[in-house]
Structure formats: C-alpha cells, structure tokens
Amino acid sequence: MTDTRPLPSAPPALHVLGALALELRGDAPVAHVALAQAQVGELAALVARDLAKFSPEAATLELVTVGAHYDPVEVLRPGWPLHHELDQLAARAPRDGGLKTGGRVIAFGAHEDRLPGNLAPSPDFAGGPLRLVPLLLGGDADAVARVGDAFERDLLETGMAGADTALAAQHAFGLQIEHARYLTVHDLAAMIAMQYEHAGLGALWPILETALLEPDGEHWLDAPPEPLVHYAQREARIAMFETSAWKQRYAADADCSDPQVRERLSRQHDQFQARQRQMAAVLQAHAVAVTFVHCPSTQADVRADL
Template identity: 75%
Template sequence: MTAAHPDASARPGPAQPLHVLGALALELRGDAPVARASLAQAEAGELAAHMARDLASFVPDAAQLQLVTVGAHYDPVELLRPGWALHRELDQLAARAPGDASGRIIAFGAHEEQLPGALAPSPDYFGGPLRLVPFVLGGDADVVTRVGDRFERELIERGMAGAQTALAAQDTFGLQVEHARYLTAHDLAAMTALQYEHAGLALLWPVLETALLDPDGEAWLDAPPEPLLRYADGEARIALFEPRAWKQRYATDAPCDTPEGREKLERQHQHFQARQRQIAAVLAAHGVAVNFVHCAAETDARAPLLD
C-alpha cells in the first residue's frame, strides 16, 4: 500500500511523504503460547536485515528505500486502527534519526524489555493464529510509488518470506511458525474484511474501513435488526434504546400481551444487547472509541447520534 499519513486513501501532494505500509505475517501452529513479545535491539536489527533482503528480492527498487520496523509482533487488530496508528508511530519515531534515509534500515528493539513510544504489543490479544511484524518503507516518492504498486499487485501471490527470515522469527520470538509471508496493509484489511464476513460482521466493516482510511470521516450502521451506530469525529456512537424504544424500532408487531409473547420478546432483547456488546468490543479492539447514547421512544432514533 502506498499511503500518505494520516489518511491512507488520499493522494499526497509534493510535500507529503509517501510510504509503503506492510507486515511480515507469521502464521502459527496450534495454540502454542507466545514466548517473547519483543526483541532486544541487536535481535531486532538482525530480523530487519532479513526482511530488507526479502523485500528487495521481490522488487529490487525496495533496496533504495528506508525500511523501518520493530522487533515485536502484533495481532491484526493492533495494525488495523484509525489512521494506521502503529505504522504512523514507527514513521514518527524513525523521523528523529539523523542522516540520509536512502536505503537505511531502522529497527526498534526493547531496552530493559521496554519498547520505545507506543510500540508495546497488547497482551490482551496474544494467542491468535496470526502475528504481524509491521514495516514502513519510505523515501523518494517515485520509487515508493513503483514499489508500492508492485507490492499491491504481486505480494499476496509471491510474498513468501525467505527460509532464514522465517527461522529467525521463530527462534528469536520463540514461536511455532507454520508459514511466514509478507502482506501490504491493504492485503491485511481485505483478509480481515473476509474473516468478518464469515463471522457475520460484514455490515460493520464499512464503519471500520472508514475509521482506518479516513479517521475524520463518517459512516453509519443503520440496518435493522443490527444495532444502530454512527462513526464520526473519531468515535462510534451506539444507540442505547430504552425497552419501549427498542420495541418500537425492532419488534413493532411482536405480541406482548401473553406470558409466552413477553418471554420471546425478552429473549430477542437480550440477543440484541449481546450483539451490541459484540460490536462495541470489535470496535474497541480496533482502537475506535465507543460511546453509548440513550434513545427514547417516539423519537427519530438517529437524532441522538447526531448531537
């Protein structure tokens, strides 16, 4: 993916730096625990050198660009956050390094088990089958564009990591790696969208995509029987209906004048509330702030979300 920070969908002007955003994706075997979440500086540098060689083997022009990465691995939700926050953090930390960036490798490692800035992986998301080592390629805009275009077209098909890279990642992190390959940020987003579709969350993806690509944009989820929410101003506002308002919107014709009818209605309401909690948890995992907004009966349900 070629992108300008912070809006990855925008085409930058001459003064804005272009970047190729991607990750080394480590597909793990079984449910083996995470042995090490981060590497010391020397180990991070060795892994980065392997990654640089791999990327240049796919597109030789990549060797002309600055590679910035970190000796740590993350869950996909930690990379897919508004404005590509983790990649942006790498880029901003690298910007402090003096000297010519052309062809340079910058790898951030842990000092006394602490990574710089906001690079620490969250232990809340350990245990997933896919772990990601993010990278940013930057430099001359024309070179970045060429490399980024090639990566977008080809990396998903032929981006297997070299054997030395896969072995280095496995040994240094203490992981059981089944496959190691490279993905662009767009590849990762597309894979996640497909996974969410299979998990019954397809209608939520446009909201997440807006937060990711256009954090200052707006998106709605307004498709009963799904919860109602609006993403705007960097947060998701979810309508919290009082019982009468919920029935008015979602169960208008449901009978409630018998014990059986009331019991069925209560089960439907509980299912709806569980769905709200699920959606709120997914949004929060992607770093989207979530606020619940009370909605009363006999009002336009969307109106409180616009305040």
C-alpha cells in the same frame, strides 16, 4: 498500502505500510513478544532482502521495522499508530551524513526489556493465531509510489517470506510458524474483513473500514436486526434504546398481550444488548472511540439522536 495522507502530527509524506505476517501453529507457546536490540538486525536484514526480491526498487528506500509482533487489532487502527510511531522514531535516529546509493534499514529493539516509544505490544491481545511485525518504507516519493503499486498488485499472491526469514523469526521469537508472508495494510484489512464475515461480524466491517481508511468520513449501520451505529467525527455512536423504542424498531408487529411472545421478546432484547456490547468491544479493540447514546425516540426520528 501506499498512504499519501500524512501520518498524525507528521509532515505530508508517502510511505508503504505493511507487515510480516506470522501464522502460528496451534496452541504452541510464544517465548518472546519483543527482541533485544542486538537481535533485531539479522531479521530486519532478511526482511529487507525479501522485499527487494518482490520489487528491486524497494532496496533504494528506507525500511523501518521493530523486533516485536502484534495482534491485527493493534495494527488496524485509525491513523495507523504503530506505523506512525515507527516513522517518528526513525525521524529521530542518527543519520549518515554521506551519500548512499541504497536505502538504510532501521530496526528498533528492546533495551532492558522495554521497547522505545509506544511500541510495546499489548498483553490484552496476546495469544492469537496471527501475529504481525509492522514495517514502513519511505524515501523518494516516486520510488515509494512505484513500490507501493507493485506491492498492492502482487504481494498478496506472491509475498511469501524466505524460508530463512521464517526460521529466523521462529528462532528469535521462540514460536512455531506455519506460514510467514508479507502484506500491505490493505491486504491485512481484506483478510480481517473476511475473518469477521465468517465470525458473524460482517455488518460491522464497513464502520471499521471507514474509521481506518477515511477517519473523517461517515457511515451508518442501519440494518435491523443489527444495532444502529453511526460513525462520524471519529467516533462510533451506538443507539441504546429504551425497551418501548427497541420494540417499535425491531418488533413492531409483535403481540405483547401473549405471555409467550413477551418472553421471546425479552430474550431477543437480551441478545440484542449482547450484540451491542460485542460490537462495541470490537470497535474499541481497534481503538475506535465508542459512545452509547440513549434513544427514547420513535423509529421515525431515532437517527437524529445519533
């Protein structure tokens, strides 16, 4: 992804946002989620070399990365906070006062088992089959734009990491890698959207996509039998219906004089509430603020409550 919008609290700048994606093998253990500073340089140099193969002009840009791996929900968050943190830390890194013909590589590692800033991976999201090493390219705006366009066009199809890069990551992190490839954050979003579709969460993706790509935008999920969700003002508001309001919206034609129908509706209402909790948990994992809004209203004006 080439992001022309400013990172939060940062001056306007153009960056290429991406990641080295590590697809792990089965239930093999992971020895390390973060590398010591002394270990990071070799892997970062291999990443820089790989990126320059995909677009030679990438070698003229500054590469910022970290010796740690994260779950997709930690990367796909409004404002791209991991990439923002890398940018902020890199801005404070010492710079060579001399002229350079190529871009520099900045790689952050752990000191006494602690990563700098807010880069620590969350243990709540450990253990997934896809782990991501975030990376950020910056520099001359025209060069960044050209590299970003090339990556968006080609990386998903041609972005396999070098065999030595995959082996270096496998050895350093102590994990078993099936595939290692580079993705822009747009590529990653498309991949996760497909996974959510297969997991039965496709209806929620447009809300997440709006939060990621247009955080000040607005989107409705208004498609019964799904919960009613309104994303606006950087918050997802989920309608919490009173029982009568839920029936009016989702089962208006049901004959509640029949005990079997009432029992079926009770089960459906329980399932509906579980679906609400599931959607809220997914949104919160992506750091989207969630508010449950009590909605006693009739179907005609329930959207006004959100």
